[in-house]
Amino acid sequence: MSAEQYDVIIVGGGNAALCAALSAREAGARVALMERGSRKERGGNSAFAGALLRFVYDSPQEVLELVPDLSAEEIANTDFGTYTEARFFDDIYRVTQYRANPDLAEVLIKGSRDAVRWLRKQGVRFVPLYGKHAPNINGKFKFSSGSTLGAAGSGRGLVDTLYVAAERAGIDIHYKARVQRLLNDDDGVHGVEVRIDGKTRDVASSAVVLACGGFQANVEWRTRYLGFGWDLAKVRGTRFNTGDGIRMALDIGAQPYGNWSSAHAVGCDLNAPAHGDISVGDVYMKHSYPYSIMVNSEGRRFLDEGADFRSYTYAKYGKVILAQPGQFAWQVFDAQVATLLRETYRVKQVTRVCADTLDALADKMVGVDKEQFLKTVAQYNAAVVDSVPFDPAIKDGRGTKGLQIPKSNWANSISKPPFEAYAVTCGITFTFGGLKVSTNAEIVDSDDQPIPGLYGAGELVAGIFYFNYPGGSGLTNGTVFGRISGNNAAKWATRA
Ligand SMILES: Cc1cc2nc3c(=O)[nH]c(=O)nc-3n(C[C@H](O)[C@H](O)[C@H](O)COP(=O)(O)OP(=O)(O)OC[C@H]3O[C@@H](n4cnc5c(N)ncnc54)[C@H](O)[C@@H]3O)c2cc1C
Incomplete structure (x- = not known):
């Protein structure tokens, strides 16, 4: 040999x-x-x-x-x-x-x-x-x-x-x-x-x-197979996974299979680099959204932040964020849940704004319709069923009542200052x-x-x-x- x-x-x-x-x-x-x-x-x-x-x-x-x-x-x-x-x-x-x-x-x-x-x-x-x-x-x-x-x-x-x-x-x-x-x-x-x-x-x-x-790291294939807007997604991990193995195998007759138009994609910091940087690691993910409300540039909620435990929703919510106008959203928290935020919310590479009033917070949330945002928060706060105890260890059923887009678990009013908001976009993990x-x-x-x-x-x-x-x-x-x-x-x- x-x-x-x-x-x-x-x-x-x-x-x-x-x-x-x-x-x-x-x-x-x-x-x-x-x-x-x-x-x-x-x-x-x-x-x-x-x-x-x-x-x-x-x-x-x-x-x-x-x-x-x-x-x-x-x-x-x-x-x-x-x-x-x-x-x-x-x-x-x-x-x-x-x-x-x-x-x-x-x-x-x-x-x-x-x-x-x-x-x-x-x-x-x-x-x-x-x-x-x-x-x-x-x-x-x-x-x-x-x-x-x-x-x-x-x-x-x-x-x-x-x-x-x-x-x-x-x-x-x-x-x-x-x-x-x-x-x-x-x-x-x-x-x-x-x-x-x-x-x-x-x-x-x-x-x-x-x-x-x-x-996922092939911008042309992303756009070709995942569709419009996916060229703009951030790649969370390596820049080397450009589909070479899939292409080589297809070239000799292998069968394409599975969900070519979809990917594991999460909410990650709006200003994350185009692809992952191993020297800082995965500090950009923003996975504490079940305790937030998420709003888009129109100041409206667009998904059920508390639909399930994070492990069962995070991988599909990046795609939903990508579909919002401008491909971004803000996650909004108040002091009641601040201690529950993961360590990736406390790193220096973060797009965060803080304020003591919702009005002042809205002024800092770049690109968001302020009037509608304040209305959204007021409607949401009024809809929280606070007779059910808050319990992050289980799907607590503490949801909202009467909203077009419900929050099904872990709903707390956004009412206790200081308020914090984090800007996120879509971070693709793998196809x-x-x-x-x-x-x-x-x-x-x-x-x-x-x-x-x-x-x-x-x-x-x-x-x-x-x-x-x-x-x-x-x-x-x-x-x-x-x-x-x-x-x-x-x-x-x-x-x-
Ligand atoms: C930020 C982040 C966090 C994650 N967290 C988790 C987690 O906690 N738990 C979990 O289960 N999964 C997690 N995942 C997903 C998980 O990392 C992947 O599903 C898994 O690691 C994929 O393993 P793999 O070996 O197939 O691919 P990879 O680990 O990506 O390895 C592919 C390798 O192929 C190499 N390569 C590419 N093209 C060529 C070529 N032409 N010739 C030679 N080499 C080539 C690349 O350099 C790379 O080393 C995470 C992913 C990311 C990006």
């Missing part, structure tokens, strides 16, 4: 790619990983992630096994609850409006528990995401929506740990290696054409795993359209036949997420399908 020939080439350098590479290596294959970013910029969207991983557990004990270093006091003060397979299924089907491919969703859900255990074996440490996902109710933290553990050190920590494991396992890692084309013939895929450090060459392999992300894979992670062609030697994992695998997404499923999805793809690619490559 020449130095330039591998059993398996993994295209990409984020979580899905690393899980695929480690699994292929575990199965005995000689593996190369090709990452478009430099060593400093490695890790794709995975490096930007808050690194919540959604997974199934039937008892708090299962969580404790993953976080063995919690103190007795922390254990006593935490209610981890459970997150069953049935709930994960319900969550996926509900938020995707029952479009999720049931076979692929089943693989994700049933593989989720093992996925986090396997990550732990690779050296990844987990922590309960107290501040973000478990409100402290009377001294006890309560997890209630499947958003329980995250990787220590967030996405950066996760990715760095997996790179250490990959180096230790003897995987050849190439940085600044942009794969451009799959080498194929009638027998399938035999390697890649890659540009490494500005020089293009062919590298042979018996199998290839594509794990190089969606097309939902991509390639079709079998439950063995084989990329299939338009006749539903596996393309020999070609596997896929991560964002570019489509068919599970439509319209929306339950928070924390992306990393789990990449881990589950990364493991399957790496393992099967190795078996294919080393078959007798």
